[in-house]
Amino acid sequence: MRLWLIFPVLMAVVLGARAPNAQQVDFVIDATLPVRDTELPYTLDLNLSAAAPTRVGVGALLDLREVQKTVPERLAENAIVDNCGLQVRLDEFGFEAQDDTIDLDGQVTITIFECSRTSERDFQRGEQKNAVQANMSTEATVELRDNCAYFELIDLVLTAPEAQREKLLEDDTLASVKKLMLAAVDLVLNETPLCPVLPAELASLDPVYDTGGPREIGEGGLGVFLDGSVDVSPSTILDILTVLQQQELIPGPP
Template identity: 75%
Template sequence: MRLWFVVPVLVTLVFGAGASSAQQVNFVFDASVPVRETELPYKLDLGLSAVGPTRVGVDALLDLREIQKIVPERLADNAIIDNCGLQVRLDGLSFLAEGDAIDLDGDVTITIFECSRTGDRDFQRGEEKNALSANMSTAATVELRDNCAYFKLLDLTLAAPELNREQVLEEDTLESVKELMLAAVDLVLNESPLCPELPPKLASLDPTYDKGGPREIGDGGLGVVLEGSVDVSPSTILDILTVLQRQELIPPAP
C-alpha cells in the first residue's frame, strides 16, 4: 500500500473509532518527571491528526494538576535555601494557571544565623540572629528546548510586612534572598525538564515539537501543551494501527 494512501485510510479508521473529532484520535498515558530524588506524576494526552499525505500532527497536553497538589506539600517540609548563615522556607505556596500564564504566591520565612569558619572549606552554624517573614509572588512561563518543556521564572517579588520593613531595608536582606531564591529555583527547573516519552508501543512515532507553552486546564489547573508533527513511515502506521486494535477502537487484523 502506498504511503500517500495509507495516511488518509488511517485517519478514516480513526474517524469511526471513537475519535475525539473527525480528524483526530487521542491516547492518554501516565508519565512522570524526575525532580532530585523523587518522581512527580502527570498525565500525557497525545492527539494525532492528519495534516498531509506523509505527516501527522501531534498535540501533547501534559496534565500537571497532580504535581500542582504535591509540590506545595513537599516544599513545606524542605528549605529552599539552607546554608551556614541562612535558611529560607517557602510555606503556603499556591500556583495557578490563568490562560497561558502561571502565577505563584507564597509566604517566605527567612532565618539568619551566626556562621563561623572552622576550616578552609568548613563552616559551623551558630545561634539564630534574626527571623523575618515576607510574601512572595512571581510568574512563570515555559520554554521549549530540545523537544523538552522547561519552566522558567520571569521574576520574583518579595514584600515584607510593615512590621519588618524598616529592618529589612536597612540590611538589604530581601534583595539578597531574592537573588539566591531565583538561582536555587532555576537550578532545579533546569535539572527537571518535561520531556514526554511515549510508551514502547508508540515509541516509533518520535514526534518533533516546535511550539509549546502553559495551558490552563479547568479552573486554574496547570498544564503544558506541545505542538509538533511526525514524519509518517510504514512502521509508524503499523504501530498506530496495533494500538488502536488493542484498545478495540478498530477491528483486529483478519
C-alpha cells in the same frame, strides 16, 4: 486511501482512541513526572491529525492538576536555601494557571545566623541573629528545549512586614535572598523537565515539538501544551501494522 488518512485510523484501532473522523484521533495516556526521589502522576492528552501527505500533526496537552495539588503539600516546611548564614524555609505556597502564565504565591521564613570561618574552606553556623516571615509572589512560564518543556520563573517578589523591612533593606537581605532563591529554584526546575514519553505502541512515532507553553485547564488548573508533527515514514507505518498483527486486529502475513 493515502497514508495520511490511513495513519490516524490505525492509531485509533491500536490504542482504542476516540476517532472523531478519519483524519483526526484523540487519546489519553497516564504518565508520571520524576522529581528527585518520587514520581508525580499527570495525564497526557494526545491529538493526531492529518497535516500533509507525509506529516501528521501532533498536539499534546499535559494535565498537571494532580501535580498542582500534590507539590505544595510535599514542599511545605522545606528549606529552599540553607547555608551557613542564611536559611529560607518555604512555609506555604500554591500556584495556578492564568491564561498563558503561571502565578505562584506563598510565605517564606528568612532566618539569619552568625557565620564564622573555621578554615580556608569551611564555615560554622552560629547563633540566630534575626528571623522574619515574608510574602513571596512570582510568575512562571514554559520554555521548549530538546523536545521537553522546562518551567522558568519570570521574576520573584519578596515583601516583609513594615516593622522589619527597613532593617532588612539596610542589610540588603531581601535582595540577597531573592538572588539565592532564584538560583536554587532554577536548579530544581532544570532538573525536572516535562518530556512526554509515549507508550510502546507509539514509540516509533518520535514526534518533534515546535512550540509549547502554559495553558489554563478549567478555572486555574495547570496544563502545558506542546504542538509539533510526526514524519510518517514507511517504516513507521510498518511498525503500526506489526502491532495490529500482534494484537490480532488484522490478519498476519500469509
